[in-house]
Amino acid sequence: MKRIGIIGVGEIGRALVQGLCGAGGPAPEVFLSPRGARTATALSERYDGVRVCADNQQVVDRAELVIIAVRRQDRHEALDGLRVDGAEVVVNVMAGVANEELRGMLATDAPLVRAIPLPSVRERRSVTVTYPSHPAADAFFEQLGGALPVADEAAFDVFSALTGTLTTHYAYLAALTSWAAGHGIPADDAERYVRGLFRAVGRALSDETRSLQRLAADHETPKGNNERIRTTWFDQANAAALDSALDGLLADLRCSDERLTPGPQREPDAPC
Numbered sequence: 001m002k003r004i005g006i007i008g009v010g011e012i013g014r015a016l017v018q019g020l021c022g023a024g025g026p027a028p029e030v031f032l033s034p035r036g037a038r039t040a041t042a043l044s045e046r047y048d049g050v051r052v053c054a055d056n057q058q059v060v061d062r063a064e065l066v067i068i069a070v071r072r073q074d075r076h077e078a079l080d081g082l083r084v085d086g087a088e089v090v091v092n093v094m095a096g097v098a099n100e101e102l103r104g105m106l107a108t109d110a111p112l113v114r115a116i117p118l119p120s121v122r123e124r125r126s127v128t129v130t131y132p133s134h135p136a137a138d139a140f141f142e143q144l145g146g147a148l149p150v151a152d153e154a155a156f157d158v159f160s161a162l163t164g165t166l167t168t169h170y171a172y173l174a175a176l177t178s179w180a181a182g183h184g185i186p187a188d189d190a191e192r193y194v195r196g197l198f199r200a201v202g203r204a205l206s207d208e209t210r211s212l213q214r215l216a217a218d219h220e221t222p223k224g225n226n227e228r229i230r231t232t233w234f235d236q237a238n239a240a241a242l243d244s245a246l247d248g249l250l251a252d253l254r255c256s257d258e259r260l261t262p263g264p265q266r267e268p269d270a271p272c
Helices: 011-021 037-046 056-062 072-079 099-106 119-123 135-142 153-163 166-182 187-205 212-218 225-232 236-260
Strands: 003-007 029-032 050-052 065-068 089-092 112-116 128-131 147-149
Touching: 003 011, 003 056, 011 029, 011 037, 011 119, 029 037, 029 056, 037 050, 065 072, 065 135, 072 099, 089 099, 089 135, 099 112, 112 135, 112 153, 128 135, 128 153, 135 147, 153 236, 166 187
Parallel strands: 003 029, 003 065, 029 050, 065 089, 089 112, 128 147
Antiparallel strands: 112 128
16 A cells, blocks of 8 residues: 555554655655654654654554554544554554443444554564554555464463563573673673573574574573573473463453443443
């Protein structure tokens, strides 16, 4: 599609624009909402074809594909009164907001697609989960690293739970750096080394001919240092704790979907 609208220009909205417009080839026209005015203005000044609209309705009226990227708590303020006819495709990237709730808010028959784009869409390296599959939405995300359509909202919630592990990875790297600093290594040196160590992991992940289990085995010597840390720290108890944390998050996500889906016997804000 040649005209893309983005309502909510936070981290994900900015990353989408950068991914679309930073490839060096022809880019679509991009229409941004005035929400996040400083970021939207900076993007319009940096990239040709990116324009800041007067309001959210103008974004919808000018676009073929509309991405709603506002924070969940801001959805009513941003979307109340918005008119969306059946000509647009709407991509919902609001965490914890089911399509049925969004359809009720917009009172539209337009196709609605949930998606989980990550900040790495700016580098066109993010595999984006979508539900339901739609050719326009899937083609949009293919150019930003790939689309992964799933069969139902239950599967979508599983992938959403996996996304919740991202900052834990950064915190793990920070903990390694702090440990080294506690043993007398200058903090800057420790962080530089840890960053380099795990950049190599990122490059290895690009080799999709090897499974994750195979990659782990290939980087581990029997009775070596890596095997020791894996078996003494990431043991069965810690693996079970991770499973439990993910199960709890998944249950909350599914509860949220059910609670936010309008129904004759369910109050919108009732506990799950």
